[in-house]
Amino acid sequence: MPPFPDFSNPTLFPTFASLPLATDDVPPNSPPYNLIGTISENMTLSTSPTFICKDPSNAPFALTLRIPASQVKQGVQGGGYDVSAFKKGFTVVVLNARRSGVSEGKQGFVEVPVGEVKIIPGNVKKLIEIGESRKEVERKRGQVAGKEACQACGTEKEEQKLSRCKGCESFWYCNKECQTLDWNERGHKSACKVYRAVKAIFPEAAG
Numbered sequence: 001m002p003p004f005p006d007f008s009n010p011t012l013f014p015t016f017a018s019l020p021l022a023t024d025d026v027p028p029n030s031p032p033y034n035l036i037g038t039i040s041e042n043m044t045l046s047t048s049p050t051f052i053c054k055d056p057s058n059a060p061f062a063l064t065l066r067i068p069a070s071q072v073k074q075g076v077q078g079g080g081y082d083v084s085a086f087k088k089g090f091t092v093v094v095l096n097a098r099r100s101g102v103s104e105g106k107q108g109f110v111e112v113p114v115g116e117v118k119i120i121p122g123n124v125k126k127l128i129e130i131g132e133s134r135k136e137v138e139r140k141r142g143q144v145a146g147k148e149a150c151q152a153c154g155t156e157k158e159e160q161k162l163s164r165c166k167g168c169e170s171f172w173y174c175n176k177e178c179q180t181l182d183w184n185e186r187g188h189k190s191a192c193k194v195y196r197a198v199k200a201i202f203p204e205a206a207g
Ligand SMILES: [Zn+2]
Pocket: 165, 166, 167, 168, 169, 170, 171, 188, 191, 192, 195
């Protein structure tokens, strides 16, 4: 099974306050400064959609979306841009984030073109929880190449003898019963969507 990013690791996913400024010269060998935050409220006041998000340390920060000029409707809040994907409780991901507007007494914000913001359908706490349970699975599983463990009952078999979740392609099951159990009673129904989103954003990490 491929690894899942460790969203609780502050080196991989730093807090808002530890991001470099947009005006800083960042050395080329620096870590990637990938910012994650749970959307907590929409506080759009101008034509730029703006959301308050909570970073992994639960500190709030403002995320402002830059809408392509040709698509901005002047005089309309949020520029008339459809931000329905930015749901409360979902996680925004900004790769290589920088802080703007920082001055004395002002913590600043993160401003990015709307197309560069990725969304994961679950909050940061859930991402960290999934990472923890994934680590647990990794610890339990055997080290034999080509073998995988059923996510529902833990039985280890050769890959060909298990079936894979077609949604996320990250989990294996003995049979339909095990898969249904995991989907309905063990939370894979919501976790599957998270996995799919995470794999699309971090293909090297989530396989
Ligand atoms: Zn799945």
